[in-house]
Amino acid sequence: MDSEAVKKYTKCLNFAAIKHSTQRRKDKEKTPYINHPIGVANILANEGDVIDLNVLMAAILHDTVEDTDCSFEEIEEHFGKDIKSIVQEVTDDKNLPKMERKKLQIEHAKTASPNAKLVKLADKLYNLRDLQRAIPEGWTKERASEYFIWAKKVIDNCRGTNKKLEDKLDDIFRSQNIME
Numbered sequence: 001m002d003s004e005a006v007k008k009y010t011k012c013l014n015f016a017a018i019k020h021s022t023q024r025r026k027d028k029e030k031t032p033y034i035n036h037p038i039g040v041a042n043i044l045a046n047e048g049d050v051i052d053l054n055v056l057m058a059a060i061l062h063d064t065v066e067d068t069d070c071s072f073e074e075i076e077e078h079f080g081k082d083i084k085s086i087v088q089e090v091t092d093d094k095n096l097p098k099m100e101r102k103k104l105q106i107e108h109a110k111t112a113s114p115n116a117k118l119v120k121l122a123d124k125l126y127n128l129r130d131l132q133r134a135i136p137e138g139w140t141k142e143r144a145s146e147y148f149i150w151a152k153k154v155i156d157n158c159r160g161t162n163k164k165l166e167d168k169l170d171d172i173f174r175s176q177n178i179m180e
């Protein structure tokens with residue numbers, strides 16, 4: 001990596017850590033939220049062999065606009081248009097009702113760019129592993145299994161993007177008995 005890339009990647013990690021600093025995952029250990037976006041980038045690089053830094057930085061930033069006070073303008077200002085547009089593609093519109101958002105994620109996955117699909121694959125892989133590890137506090141088993149079914153519908157519209165990640169997702173769907 002050249003020195004500018006090292007600086008930008010490190011700035012990205014720091015930016016996301018600051019944005020998510022007060023947030024926790026929905027597990028009983030209250031894991032710091034930042035473990036998730038860093039873990040998604042790690043899945044891409046070390047399990048999916050994705051080494052495109054724009055994709056890895058978009059993964060690190062993928063929940064900043066959806067879940068913090070961060071704006072797309074801020075992402076563009078610090079990290080440029082390309083990273084901003086990947087983040088934009090994977091960001092749900094929080095003004096819409098939850099069920100509408102879930103439906104739109106399935107729809108939007110179909111026409112998403114290959115880079116956005118990569119982030120979606122790794123994001124779902126991370127979240128499904130989290131759900132397999134432990135059901136979040138307050139969730140019923142039914143809610144968790146509905147999440148697996150919904151996630152598969154999103155993933156089915158992202159196929160043909162990264163075989164390694166898709167195979168790992170399919171292992172999870174198979175273990176949940178939701179492969180048709």
Ligand code: NDP
Nearest residue numbers: 025026027036063098123127130131136143144146147150
């Ligand atoms: P949510 O969207 O509320 O929660 C799942 C999201 O939380 C993940 O996508 C992930 O998003 C984040 N997350 C944080 N911590 C964890 C963790 N430890 N494990 C997994 N994910 C984590 O869930 P849904 O609303 O989708 O619920 C699942 C299903 O249950 C739905 O299909 C719905 O029909 C049903 N249901 C929903 C209810 C509701 O109130 N929403 C009530 C009853 C049933 P990120 O990547 O952004 O961090």
Ligand code: ZN
Nearest residue numbers: 036062063123
């Ligand atoms: Zn996420």
